Amino acid sequence: MPVIEYIEAIRLAMKEEMERDPEVFVMGEDVGLKGGVFGTTKGLQQQFGEDRALDTPLAESAIAGVAIGAAMAGMKPIAEMQYSDFMFPATNQIISEAAKIRYRSNNDWSCPIVIRAPIGGGVFGGLYHSQCPESVFFGTPGLKIVAPSTAYDAKGLLKAAIRDPDPVLFFENKKCYRLVADEVPEEDYTVPIGKSKVMREGGDITVIGYSMPLHFAMQAAEELSREEGVEAHVLDLRTLQPLDRAGILEAAAKTGKVLIVHEDNKTGGVGAEVAAIIAEELLYDLDAPIRRLCGPDVPAMPINPPGEKHFLLNKEKLKSAMLELARF
C-alpha cells in the first residue's frame, strides 16, 4: 500500500470524487490555476476545467452561500476556506443556512455541501493563520464535523463527506499536510462519518482527541510504554459531530482514566462535551478525574517562535499529562 502525505490524500479524494461524479466541484480562493495556497487542489483545474475548480472572489460568505445554493440545486460542491480563521464571515451561511435547510423545510430540501478549512498552528501563522474554530460550529445540530489526523482517514472521510447528504465541515490540519504520511489504499474506500478509531490499545490510561495532537499522544504513548510501562489507549474521534458516543464510552471505560486533548482552546471545546458524555454515563467506571489538555484560553497563538511553542501542545506536554494521570 503506498504511503502518501496527508495533503495528497485530500487532493486525491477530491480528484477521484470529481472523476466519479460530474456534480462534484471545488470552489474557493486560489483553488483554480494556483491549486490552492497549500497545493491542496493542485492540478484539478487542469484536469476538470475552470468551472469545476472554480476561483471565486475573495468573499467567504459568498463562497459558502453560493455553494449552499448549488448544493440545494443538486450539485455536490466542496467549498474551500483558505484558512479556517477566515471562515467566520461565512458563519451565518453555515449555521443559519446549511445546518438548518433540511430541518426547516421538513426534509423537503437538503444541502449536501462540504466546507474544507485548514486548522491549527505551528506554522508561524500568528493569530489569524493558526486557529482551531471547531468549537464555534460544534454543537450546531444539522452540521457534521470531521477532523482527520491521518492520511488514510483524510481521504476516506473526505470521500464520505462528499457523498454525504448533509453539510459537512472538513477541518484539515495544515501542520499535518506534509508532516503526516501513512498508508492509503489505491482502491476506492470511505471512512464512515460518526465513527471513532482506536489508534492504540492500552490498559492504563485513555487518551481521546482528534487531529494533530494525537500524533504527540502516540509518540508519548510509545515512550511511556518503553520507559514507564504505562500503556495508553488512544482514541481518535475523527468525527466531532455527531460524536461517537459508544466509541468514547468504550474507550473511557477501558481504563477509567481519561485525558482529552485538542489544540482548540479548553473552555467550551469539543473536549468539554466528551468529558460531559463520560461523566453522564460512566461515573462508576471512572478511576480519576477526567482531564483535558488543550490550547490555552487566549485569543490565538502569537507568531514569535517561543510564544508559539509555548502555546502549542507537544509530545512532552502530552507525556507529562499522561504520566501524571497514569500515576493518579
Added chain:
Amino acid sequence: MTQTGTVRQNSRHAALGISDEKAVAMYEIMKLARMYDERGQLLQRAGKINFHISGITQEPSQTAMAFAMDRERDWFLPYYRDYALVLSVGMTVKELMLSIFAKAEDPNSAGRQMPGHFGCRRLRIVTGSSPVTTQVPHAVGFALAAKMRGEDAVSIVSFGEGSSNQGDFHEGLNFAGVQKLPVVFVCQNNQYAISVPFSKQSAGKIADRAIGYGFPGYRVDGNDPLEVYRVVKEARERAAAGEGPTLIEIMTYRVTAHSTSDNDLAYRTKEEVEIHKAKDGIPVYRRYLTELGLWSDEKEDELTRRLRAMIDEATEYAEKAPFQPPEDSFRYVYAEEGEAR
C-alpha cells in the same frame, strides 16, 4: 366583446406578449394575495394565529415578477412578503393557511417556521430563513448550478432595501457578475426596514449599485405591474442568453406595519400612509383591465365571492388540521437512514 380585438392589439400587456387570460390571471392572483393577507391580519387580531407579516401593496409587482419568469424551469427565492409571488408560482391559499396556522401539512416547513418563510421543492421555491439576504448567494448558487449543467434555468431572488446593505447582497452580486450567471436580483424597496426609512438605509439608489458589479440595474414603479413584468422579462432573457445578472429595484410602499408585532405610527404618520394607500396598484390595474373590457364589476363580485369562499374553506381546513406530532419535531436534522438526498 367585439371591440376587444382592436383594443388588445394596442394594449400594453399584449405588447409585452401577455395574453388576455394571463393578464386577468395576474389580477386574480393579486386579489387573492390581498384577501389572504387581510385574512391573515384578522386571524392574528382574533387570536387564532400568533403572527402575520404582510405584503399588502406589493402584490402587483410580486405577481408580475413571477409571471415574467418561466414557472416550469426557473428557481424562486422569495422573501417574507412574497405571498403574491408564491401564489403565482403555484402555492395554494390552503397551503399558505396551513403555514400561517403552523400545521403539519404546510409544505413550506410542516409548521416549523414562521409564516412567510417559504419553501417548496415541488414549485422550485427555495427554502428561506429569517436572517435577511442569505438567500442572495443561494440564488447565485442555483444560477451557477444551472450554468454548469447547461440548463436553461434562471434564478430570481427577492429582498428588501434594508437587506441590500448586507454583505451577502454585495458578495452575491459580485460573484454573479464575475461569473455572468443567470440570476435576477429584485430589491422590493418598500421604503421601510421595520422603522428605519430608506433615507437612513442608503444615500443612493439601490439599482445604481449594479454598475459597480458590472451589470445593469433598473428602478421600476412597483404599482405598475406591466412595467415590472417588462423589466423582469428582459432581465430573464439576458440571463438565459448568458449575458449575466440584472438588478431590479422595485419602488413600492409598505402600507401595513412591519408585522402584527409592530406599531408603525410610532415612526410615521397616518397621512403618509394614506397617501400611498391611494396609489395602490390593484385598483389601477383593475381599471386598466376594465377599460379594455377584460374586467367588470360583475366579474369583480364573482371573483370576490369565489376567493372569499376559497379562503374561508382554507381557513377552516387549516384551523382544523393537525399539528406535526411533537415527537416528529426531532426528525430531519440529518437525512434519515437510507435516504440518499
Added chain:
Amino acid sequence: MAKQVVEITMPQLAESLVNATIDRWLKQPGDTVDMYEPICDLITDKVNAELPSTVRGTLVKILKGEGEVVDVGTAICLVETEEAAASAPTAPSAKEERQAAVPAATAGAPGLASPASAPMPAVAFDPNAPMRSRFSPAVQRLAAENGVDLARVAGSGLGGRITRKDVLAAIGSGNRGGAEPVHAPAPAALSYAPTPAFTPAKAAETLIIPEVEVDEGSPAPGGREYSIDVTPIRNTIAKNMRQSVNEIPHAWTMVEVDLTNLVNLRKALKDDFKKNEGINLTFMPFLLKAVVGAIKEYPLMNSVWAVDKIIVKRDINLSIAVGSEESVITPVIRNADQKTITGLAHEIHDLARRTREGKLKLADLQGGTFTVNNTGTFGSVLSYPIINYPQAAILTLETIVKRPVVIGEMIGIRSMVNLCLSFDHRILDGIICGRFHQKVKEILESYGPDTKLY
C-alpha cells in the same frame, strides 16, 4: 571579533512546509557571501525561491547537494563569518532558552511539573497515605460488586490512592481481603531479618512491593503460575541476606523470659504514658534498655569481624527492624545507652513513623552496632534471625504468651517470651552469648513497680 563558522539552515519557506529540495547552488566553497545574497535555489511544493544568506562571510562547505530533499531546520552549508555568534540565525533567543527551561504551563492538565523521567511507583501498602481513603467511583463499584475489603488493598496511585487496577488485581488474585492485606502477604514467620543501611532514595522505595503480573503469554501447565518483578529494595535485601549467610557462621540460642511483672507494669503505666507522651508504651523500649545494659557488660556483642582483628564499638547504636509489607529496613537508635525508657519509646515511634512515610535520612540507616527485631508482632514464638551484616549479633523478641510455669514447687500462669539470638561464631562463643542472654533476661525480669521510665 574572532572568525566563526556558522551553519545556514533550511528555513520554513511557507506555512505547512516541512522540507525543501535544493535545486542549484549559486555559491561554491571559497566564494564570498554577502548578507541576503542568494546562495542556492530551492524547490518546494508551495514556492520556488532563492535562499538568501543570513550572514556575511565566506562559504566554507556545502553540506547538502543539489537535488537533496532537506528538512526544515537542517544545516545546508557552513559560512565563515567575522560576526558574533549572536547574529547567527541558529542562535535561539535568550527568551526562548529561558522559556525552554520552564515547564510549559498549558491550560489543561494541572501540575505538569512532575518530571517525565521519574519511575512509576509500584503498589504500596500504607494505611496512612493521604489519598488512601479517597475512593474513585470505579473503585467503590468494583469493591462493592466483588466483596473486596478496600482497607486491605494496597494503593499504587498518587498518595497511596487505591486505583481501579489495584482492585482488579485484588479480584484477579482471588484475595478479596480476608485476614491478610491483599497484595501485602504476611511476612514469613521465620527467616525474617533486617538489612543494613540504604541510601535515602532507596529508603523511599521501601514502601514498594512488586506489581503482580499474571503472565498470559504462555499457556503453561494450567497457567497456575505468575511472576513477580524484583524491586530494587527486594534485590538489596536479597544481596545483604546472602552476604550475611555466606560470610558469617551463624550460631543460634534462645532463652525463655518471664515478663509477668513487666506486663503488669506496662498495664499500669500505659494509659498515663499515652496521655503524657502521646505515644503507646510498648515492650520494645524495655527490651532495648535491657539489651543496652547487657551490652555494657559484654561489649564484644557490639563488634565487627575485620578478618585480622575484631573491632569493638564504643557507641551502642541499636538497629531496630521495621517491616513493611514486602521489605524490612533497620533504622538506628544512636547512643541507645544514653536514653531512658521513655526516650527509647519516642525514638522507636519516630523511626517507625518516618519509615512508613519514607522520610528516613541516610544517617538514620547508618552506624548500627547491634540489631533488635520484634518478631512477636507477627505472632512468631521462635525465629532464626539472620545477622544484620556486618554486626556481630541479632536478638529477637517473640510473642508474649501466657503459659503454666513451674515456679519453685508451684505451677503459676506467667507471661512468657522467648528471646532468640543469632551470633557470629567467629567473634562470639556460646559462653559469652549465654551470659549476655542471661543478662538481658535478668534485667527484663527485674522490671517492677519501681522501674523508672524517665
